[in-house]
Amino acid sequence: EQAQSLKRKKILFVVLNWGLGHATRTEVLIREALACGAEVHIASDGDALAVLMQSFPKQIFHVLSDYKIRYRSGFRNLPSLILSIPRVMRMHFRDVRTIRELHLRYQFDGVISDNRPSGLLAKVPSVYMTHQLRIRAGWLSSILTHGHRMMYRKFDEVWVPDLKERVLSGALSKPISKRMKVRYIGPLSRLDKVEPTERIPWAAVLSGPEPLRSEWEKELLEVRVQLPEGGVIVRGKPEEHFQEEGVINYLDREGLSQLYANAEVVVCRSGYSSLMDLLALNKKALLVPTPGQLEQEYLAVHSTRNNWRVGEQGVVDYQTMLNEVMSIQTEDKEAIASLPTDLFRLFQGKGES
16 A cells, blocks of 8 residues: 655644653654654643653644643542542633644644544544543443543544454443444554663553652652562653662653563553553563552453553552562564554545555
């Protein structure tokens, strides 16, 4: 098939800042769009924006609202999220205005929005990317699922970063309506498979919303003296400069790819983007879901492969679990499917290919 072209097309990527996963998986699509000749604009906030600015320093960036979504431990989490809904909606409508103003200035030819429903422009081909067509939130699941659909249903297409068999997302990405224009584009991992340069027994890659990310970091710093020597903790904070042996603030794509190659076991959240990276590189892993985030708890159980194990933050015995994961015999697996050759068909005018 002829290579798709986006020459002279202005494509706006709108990215949710909720951990770093939305930013890192969107990197894959941004690189593909650039390779096809697009003029790329990127809109986000916070750490997600900082990561994308490091990865694509020559692109045009726009700052959106900070939703200030914070997770609490245990039973406090759900009430905290419910109370945050009015503020989130105010920020959403503020972003809607901002993106419309940007369009008046730049005249975009298409929008790809990762879990940020504000990225919708009338009469402009618009894509919404998510793996959560069915939200897991206890007794609020149905309400939030249908509320979420009300926000993204006007998009021209919904892209799910998984295979049609839903090998990672399971029930989360099952369409709730046959009329939904859902397109499964395959898992997205920005990491490259490279040869190891040294052996590292374990690498903990931190991510997710505050304050639980910081609480997890403190927990790992306290227990690492009991773990195999030579382990590394990656804080996932690109704009901070914490200095301690065996602790890294942030790694770019190349650095993280090398770390994954060197590490025997990866300790990470069971966030969707983390699972896509583990699948792509066939890594052994200890998954520690964000407490109170039912989606991650579901993914950890549903997606657990033969070389993945699950532990609970604040409870898990890292020493025992790491030894168990290290003892697992892994098998070589086929690489995950590449992106569809007609990925950007929605943004191509008639007669273009």
